[in-house]
Amino acid sequence: MLSKVFGSALVGMESHTVQVEVDVTRGFGAFEIVGLPDAGIRESRIRVKSAIRNSCYEFPGQSIHVNLSPADIKKGGPSFDLPLALAILEATGQLRPARPRGYTAVGELSLDGQLREIAGTLSIAIEARDREAPFILVPEGNAREAALVTGVDAYGVSSLREAVRFLEGSAQVNPATVDAADLLGDNGTPAEDLAQVRGQEPAKRALEVAAAGGHNMLMVGPPGSGKTMLARRLPGILPPLSLEEALEVTRIHSVAGLVPRGGSLVSRRPFRAPHNSISAVGLVGGGVPLPRPGEVSLAHCGVLYLDELTLYQRNALESLRVPLEDRKVTLVRSMVTVTYPSRFGLVASMNPCPCGYLGDPRHECICSLGEIQRYRTRVSGPLLDRIDIQVEVPRLNRRQLQERSRGEASSLVAARVQVARELQEERLHGSGVHSNAEMGRALLETTCNVSAEGESFLGMAVERLGFSARTYDRALKVARTVADLAGADVIGVEHLAEAVQYRCMERSVFSSGAARPRV
Amino acid sequence: MQDLQSEKAELVALLSLPGAGIKKVGELLTLYGSPAGAWEAVRRGAAAGGAGAGKNAGWRELSRRLSPDELLGSIESGGITVVVRGGPAYPALLGEIHDPPWMLFLRGRHRTPAGATVAVVGSRKATPYGLEVARWLAGGLASAGVHVVSGAAYGVDTAAHKGALAEGGFTTAVLGCGVDVVYPRSNGALYRDIESKGCLIGEYPPGTQPARHHFPARNRIIAGMSDAVVVVEASEKSGALITVDFALSEGRDVMAVPGGVFSSNSRGTNALIRNGAVPVTCPEDILKEIGVSGEENIGSAEQTALQFREAGPKERTLLDAISGGLSDAEGLSGKTGMSAAETVSVLSRMEVEGLVTRGPGGRYHLLATRR
Numbered sequence: 001m002l003s004k005v006f007g008s009a010l011v012g013m014e015s016h017t018v019q020v021e022v023d024v025t026r027g028f029g030a031f032e033i034v035g036l037p038d039a040g041i042r043e044s045r046i047r048v049k050s051a052i053r054n055s056c057y058e059f060p061g062q063s064i065h066v067n068l069s070p071a072d073i074k075k076g077g078p079s080f081d082l083p084l085a086l087a088i089l090e091a092t093g094q095l096r097p098a099r100p101r102g103y104t105a106v107g108e109l110s111l112d113g114q115l116r117e118i119a120g121t122l123s124i125a126i127e128a129r130d131r132e133a134p135f136i137l138v139p140e141g142n143a144r145e146a147a148l149v150t151g152v153d154a155y156g157v158s159s160l161r162e163a164v165r166f167l168e169g170s171a172q173v174n175p176a177t178v179d180a181a182d183l184l185g186d187n188g189t190p191a192e193d194l195a196q197v198r199g200q201e202p203a204k205r206a207l208e209v210a211a212a213g214g215h216n217m218l219m220v221g222p223p224g225s226g227k228t229m230l231a232r233r234l235p236g237i238l239p240p241l242s243l244e245e246a247l248e249v250t251r252i253h254s255v256a257g258l259v260p261r262g263g264s265l266v267s268r269r270p271f272r273a274p275h276n277s278i279s280a281v282g283l284v285g286g287g288v289p290l291p292r293p294g295e296v297s298l299a300h301c302g303v304l305y306l307d308e309l310t311l312y313q314r315n316a317l318e319s320l321r322v323p324l325e326d327r328k329v330t331l332v333r334s335m336v337t338v339t340y341p342s343r344f345g346l347v348a349s350m351n352p353c354p355c356g357y358l359g360d361p362r363h364e365c366i367c368s369l370g371e372i373q374r375y376r377t378r379v380s381g382p383l384l385d386r387i388d389i390q391v392e393v394p395r396l397n398r399r400q401l402q403e404r405s406r407g408e409a410s411s412l413v414a415a416r417v418q419v420a421r422e423l424q425e426e427r428l429h430g431s432g433v434h435s436n437a438e439m440g441r442a443l444l445e446t447t448c449n450v451s452a453e454g455e456s457f458l459g460m461a462v463e464r465l466g467f468s469a470r471t472y473d474r475a476l477k478v479a480r481t482v483a484d485l486a487g488a489d490v491i492g493v494e495h496l497a498e499a500v501q502y503r504c505m506e507r508s509v510f511s512s513g514a515a516r517p518r519v
Numbered sequence: 520m521q522d523l524q525s526e527k528a529e530l531v532a533l534l535s536l537p538g539a540g541i542k543k544v545g546e547l548l549t550l551y552g553s554p555a556g557a558w559e560a561v562r563r564g565a566a567a568g569g570a571g572a573g574k575n576a577g578w579r580e581l582s583r584r585l586s587p588d589e590l591l592g593s594i595e596s597g598g599i600t601v602v603v604r605g606g607p608a609y610p611a612l613l614g615e616i617h618d619p620p621w622m623l624f625l626r627g628r629h630r631t632p633a634g635a636t637v638a639v640v641g642s643r644k645a646t647p648y649g650l651e652v653a654r655w656l657a658g659g660l661a662s663a664g665v666h667v668v669s670g671a672a673y674g675v676d677t678a679a680h681k682g683a684l685a686e687g688g689f690t691t692a693v694l695g696c697g698v699d700v701v702y703p704r705s706n707g708a709l710y711r712d713i714e715s716k717g718c719l720i721g722e723y724p725p726g727t728q729p730a731r732h733h734f735p736a737r738n739r740i741i742a743g744m745s746d747a748v749v750v751v752e753a754s755e756k757s758g759a760l761i762t763v764d765f766a767l768s769e770g771r772d773v774m775a776v777p778g779g780v781f782s783s784n785s786r787g788t789n790a791l792i793r794n795g796a797v798p799v800t801c802p803e804d805i806l807k808e809i810g811v812s813g814e815e816n817i818g819s820a821e822q823t824a825l826q827f828r829e830a831g832p833k834e835r836t837l838l839d840a841i842s843g844g845l846s847d848a849e850g851l852s853g854k855t856g857m858s859a860a861e862t863v864s865v866l867s868r869m870e871v872e873g874l875v876t877r878g879p880g881g882r883y884h885l886l887a888t889r890r
Binding site for chain 2: 482
């Protein structure tokens with residue numbers, strides 16, 4: 001007998017409906033799956049066979065032919081266990097559905113018939129809604145995530161047996177419900193508050209400017225100066241996620257299998273801090289047969305923190321250039337092309353020199369000039385060029401730490417950032433970008449109204465500090481954000497003056513005043 | 520004049536032979552008495568060209584095919600002047616040392632400096648203090664008409680050249696590579712500046728890449744062409760101390776700028792002072808020592824005090840705090856009670872106006888004079 005159940009194949013963030021066709025026919029014990037299954041799906045034969053038997057159903061002795069259609073999409077993962085088992089039971093007459101056909105079922109089976117959570121439930125639910133499926137059947141731990149999609153009922157079941165009984169109408173299961181807006185509001189108090197950091201006011205200020213304009217930031221300072229502590233507090237001063245953003249973040253995290261069992265909406269901005277041993281693939285995404293999202297996409301709408309930037313592999317760092325510029329990553333493989341969004345704020349930290357003491361008045365730096373230069377060139381010019389704010393973070397000794405007051409709470413800073421962001425949204429409305437950091441040359445010219453005094457200051461700064469034309473643009477962009485924080489429409493000399501100081505890596509280490517010319 | 524021209528051509532030709540370095544050519548010249556004699560010996564196959572007879576034959580073949588005049592012409596057409604010992608543009612003092620270079624390659628303006636010549640040398644990895652002192656001293660010397668010599672390296676050398684150029688002075692950079700090779704590479708703009716307002720010289724033929732052993736030889740030229748050597752900042756192992764050794768053995772004045780006793784960058788200079796070098800605290804100290812009367816407009820400590828009064832109240836608060844020993848925006852904002860944004864903004868304007876300079880670690884330092 002022939003039966004059909006819908007499953008789902010994930011390709012990147014997109015889910016494709018796959019029809020699982022099962023034919024139980026004459027023959028002797030063959031169990032074949034066709035339709036571009038990967039090795040993982042072939043393994044599901046073992047799980048399905050045992051799960052059916054251990055759920056007190058009978059596994060047919062005849063030949064079973066399974067076709068996954070459309071046959072031109074590469075299919076992988078364990079989510080086909082449940083639709084396959086249901087289709088076999090229906091084909092052998094052990095399941096007589098009382099509910100409408102055309103539903104989507106996904107889930108991994110364990111040998112005893114229990115259902116395990118799978119990745120990508122949110123995408124699967126979206127696809128099911130779009131094709132107007134009557135309902136979807138998901139493992140219980142994924143139900144709250146699937147319920148984020150309005151317009152399709154998501155039923156969570158814990159085992160194959162429960163799934164069968166639900167479909168036959170003999171078990172009562174209620175569709176899962178969550179209130180996305182409610183989840184979004186439930187942000188709690190951030191555990192990491194700026195008020196916990198004593199001193200370092202200039203670095204905190206730079207962090208505020210970075211948050212307000214969506215600028216990337218590099219902190220240069222000796223070990224123990226609090227760079228990581230500061231970076232961890234950036235998500236807390238960014239505006240809260242919008243529902244649209246939260247859903248997008250959840251979708252990426254879901255595809256990567258990072259939404260915890262029973263979890264639902266990712267309501268806080270992600271903070272990703274991959275170790276410096278990470279590969280280029282780990283950073284931007286990739287893998288076979290289907291490319292998975294990398295750290296740049298997992299940090300979408302949040303912060304990617306790279307501690308000790310110089311220790312990362314050169315090719316891994318260089319691979320960041322495209323996602324930083326395009327704010328998305330397109331991974332092309334022989335069979336598929338996948339695009340993941342990657343609009344993240346980059347925060348990086350590094351030591352000023354290999355020994356860490358360059359510029360420290362209490363320690364002598366023992367590095368040679370050549371060592372320092374080699375160390376600094378590990379971060380390439382093109383990458384540095386994409387980091388608008390570069391600040392030096394000095395180390396404070398115990399006495400200084402005690403002297404310094406605690407700063408403002410994150411909530412106060414976040415309020416100012418929010419106002420500055422709203423100003424930008426209004427000004428940039430319709431231009432396709434949302435923050436000052438994303439502005440190109442043309443937009444800079446229309447949005448950056450500089451006072452006469454400011455113009456002459458910039459001219460002098462370019463001459464005295466030897467800034468290049470590109471540095472000029474970067475400084476102008478940051479000055480726009482500084483002015484937004486001050487609520488000023490025209491960029492004044494005080495805003496430009498502050499912005500000019502956020503370019504410490506463009507200065508030469510050991511020559512007076514003028515910067516090292518950059519190629 | 521004809522003689523001088525052919526002498527240049529023969530010297531250049533000798534240097535162009537494979538395996539013939541400065542040292543080898545020097546030996547040939549000593550052996551055969553003159554460039555013409557040495558060149559003739561090579562052409563005859565008599566001159567020993569390193570190890571093995573095969574090489575001799577190679578030199579002989581090569582020298583017969585080579586035209587010294589054409590070689591010289593191709594070098595000179597590249598804007599490089601060849602200066603031979605005894606020739607008009609050869610630095611007079613340099614000719615007096617124990618082993619003066621037979622010839623020099625020169626780019627830029629050549630003039631025989633009429634006044635005094637002072638070398639300003641020091642650490643490549645200088646502190647902001649050292650850079651500022653070098654710039655200030657060289658500027659003061661230049662405005663008194665003194666010819667400033669240094670080595671075009673990072674740090675003190677670069678600051679000294681820039682200081683002299685800023686005052687419209689004549690400055691010479693002595694190189695440890697060919698005069699057409701930019702080293703360090705990021706000093707290209709400085710090279711162009713020096714070439715248009717001063718000159719670049721070196722004893723290595725065009726195209727020679729820098730090598731470790733070139734620099735002590737280069738230092739001998741720096742010391743040799745100067746009346747006095749001023750060391751701005753030097754650690755105990757600094758190459759600047761090699762320049763000092765040459766200066767001492769040639770009987771030139773040695774002066775040093777005192778520095779902090781804990782700073783390793785000043786250990787060399789402080790030791791020089793302890794051993795009898797003249798301490799330098801302003802450009803006048805140098806001028807007095809070499810017997811040049813300074814002009815009125817040389818920057819001095821008084822002028823710094825003047826700027827304190829010109830600056831606004833916020834600037835003055837920050838300048839006071841910086842001279843009180845604080846140097847980064849973190850400490851300055853904590854001390855003065857100004858907000859971080861304001862502190863950074865005011866410091867930035869002060870930097871662009873030339874009141875302070877910003878060094879490694881985001882530390883601000885006072886500048887002696889307005890730039």
